[in-house]
Amino acid sequence: MTGAGAVCSDPARRRERLAVAALAVVTALCAALFAQALARGFVFETDLQALLPQRAGAALEQAAGERLFAHGGDRLVLAVGADDAELALRAAGDAQAALRQSPLLDVDTLSPATQAAQGAQLLDLWWRHRFQLLDPAQRAQLAAGGAGLQRRAERDLYDPKAWGRLSAVEDDPLNLFEQFRRSLPTGPSGAVLRGDHWVVETPLEPGRHYVLLPAAMTDSALKLAAQRQLVAFVEGIAQRVSEAYPGVEVLRSGIVFHADRAAQTARAEISLIGGGSALGIVALFLLAFGSPRPLLLSLCSVAFGSWCAVSVCQWLFGELHLLTLVFGASLIGVAIDYPLHYFTRLHSRRAPCGRRRALQAILPALCMGLATTLLGYGSLAQAPLPGLRQVACFSVIGLLGAWLFTVAVLPLAAARARRPYPAALARVAELPTRLWQRVGAAPARRALAALALVGAVTCAAALKTSDDVRTLYRPDPALIQQEQRVGALVGNYSPNQFLLVTGASAEDLLQREEALQQRLNQLHSDGAIAGWSAISQYLPSQQRQRENHALLERVVYGEDGAAYALLSRLGFESATALALSQRFARSRGDYLLPEEFLAAAPPPLQLLWLGARQGSWASMIALRGVADLATLRQAALAAGPGVVFVDRVAAISALLQHQSQQAALLLLVAYGGICLLLRWRYRSWAALRLVLAPALASLLTLTLLAAAGTPLTLFHLFALFLVLGLGMDYSLFIADAGQRDPDTLVAIALSAATSGLSFGLLALSSTPMVQAFGVTVLLGSAFNLLLAPLLAVRPGAPAR
């Protein structure tokens, strides 16, 4: 054990060779794993729900949600609004012509005419099976005897409205098919078709007319690079139209706008933060050590650690979650401490050592530092959540790799110190120590104890937690507002809330959906939802088709059917009636089947049908205007097995909450483990004081957050692990070298500065989770720097 003031002892050659050998083995291993991963292709998982343990059925929910989401992912909608519908139409016509110019957009696929043509295929299919199709109103009417149907059909014949009939009277005397067709929703509700555009007037903005211009993105537009170009193009058109037509407003809606804005913000932030921290770190290193080699070697050690971590984790887990990469890499940022301590020892003012001896001098503290940090992150490995386990594994391996690199390579690769670090740096680094000396150790400790108490009380009283999904991504408010307005016009279905229905077979599935329909109508009239769409509305189950056929036989097409009565009343020949009855008889058992239907159905309907998966059949019921989640959940529960209400937003919030709870627990476990390690290493309970610095720093950070009203999220907790790691390192090095050792103080100051620059600048980000991380590390590092010199007393040494 070395004492205060570095004594350059001769390192054991054997240990050095061991270190180099270990590094070689590790490098070879990781190279092999990396090569394997390269060959197979790296798998980066971006879905947050992969972080959760897989519930049975969760995979299905995920697939369903992704479908709904993807349906809107490749399109955008412009809404051209004005008080005068004609003005809006003219402006929209111009806008559409301009939109057509771009190869990135396809304006015609989503036009009402094309959709009507698509619908035509479906219409033909329905027409072929018209004797099995009835809408609910017709079913009720026929069940009650069908009185009035004949009269109504006859009256309709004389009406100019009847010119819109798609079928001849002799084929469908009571015009039942027309009624069935009309009962099904087509375009946006409240919309009127003018030419080839839907014009919507919503009660939210009475007197204002909006012309909808949907456009699909072509394949080339889905590439990231084209995104910016597309958004700029559309924005240009929107601006030109607003200027050319005063009083006209162009709203935009589409995921591409959000993605573009997020990318732009990220780019700006990465430039600022990345650039700022890079510059700062380079400047710091050059200032302290006067040559670029220390910086390079430090970066190499961190890079080596990261590379090892990526290789091993990819092999171990088969994939790497993006979140793991991001947080794991930042936790490895602790690893830059090791080279820093080495270089400050190398460039020592007081007792400079040779390269190998410098390492020897700090080796004990280095080992303990590694051990405690590994304990800290290792505790995450016990989490029941795959996500946390991955982060733990990544951090542990990364740290080990970086540590090994430092121990093995740095003594060999480092350049001889030409000059020690600047004296000014030493003076600045000694400031905290001088402060405590001025105040006096005992009063300082008493003050800190009091502060700790206050902090504990504040946290207990005021600290809130938040599992809001918006911590992950906060959309631009202007964009969101436009999105909501257009959503209200188009009548979008919610991509985050839907009902998932499962059944043992396709028929079972459809019957279950039909059983739900009444409940859904009830929810609609209660105002819990504004609308819903289920495939069974368009494709009845075989049982229902049978029932429909029976009803039609009883009232309309059977013996003395109303259809024949009307035909004869109008004056048709009896041959016509006979032909009709024969057609009806032939249609018995000719059911409309799912495969046939899906082949003719337009994409919005197709996506509702998930088909056969893992032994059961599944479909979605899309919901619009979800207002009352509790009622929906209850309704789904009451509907029995096979019906699940899926709320992805709630699921993600629950996920975040679960992870937060686990992380908090494991943080405490980490502290406990570290306490035990210290007790074992220093053989005295007094060693526990070493853990006080990070503990108190964390507590004070939390107190400040609570006082500021910031709710605690999972990412604050991740940052506290980092604070623990850094604080322990500071404490251990100070305990080992002494409170007065300038080298250690300088190393700690540099470490805090680099942490502040690399993580603290993250506090400037607009993404809440990144900001949370940054703020916590910034505050925690500052407190660590302040408190470690005071609290880190070497066990066994008298308190000074």
Place this chain on the structure above:
Amino acid sequence: MLTRGANSPTPLPARVRAWLVLLALGTALPAAAQEPAPSPARIAEITRQLQSQSMIGGQFVQTRALHGLPRPLLASGRFVYWRDHGLYWETLAPFYQATTFTSTDLINWPEPVGPPQPRGPDDPIQQHVTGILLAVFSADLQRLEGLFESRWQLDGDAWTLTLEPANKVVRRVIAHATLSGARQLRTLTVASRAGDVNTMEFREVAALAGLPQALCERFAREPGLVCPTAAEGAP
């Protein structure tokens, strides 16, 4: 032995040929006069004349020939077209049936007096038909030409406009349509793709100066429409 001109027709002297050509032209001219190329100016004049009226009304007789039915269905009633408000179509025989077609709504009046039927779901096909009807009565040629290929035939004061659908949705419903009239619209024939032919003859069509209150209120679902009285309404 065949001589050169033996089997070919004797070439006419040049002068005779020229005279024959002139004769042919001469007989062709009157035929062309019966089908003068409709001049855009004349068409514009007809359109202007039809568009100049803000409110017209009259009676109609509708003949509906259904495919497979030997005898056509007959209906009669009256109509009022009020520019920018809509078309009110009231069938009086054989049943009472009244409908108001507006650009945004379709209002059914089941009884001569009383409230309308509740609004049904929107139907894009129906909206197309309504749009066409309103375009016809308002002489909105631009709108019609957007949906149809049109062909004019003029005969003195009378005109006939034949419409072939150019729009996919319309083509599904209507096979072709014909309008004809002179100073006012006289007949409208719509052949639907389902196989029936509807012919409407308009009689006693005249510009209206105003409407009785009850009739005026049928142009909106809610009461409260400002109605032009006989003194205010412009012919």
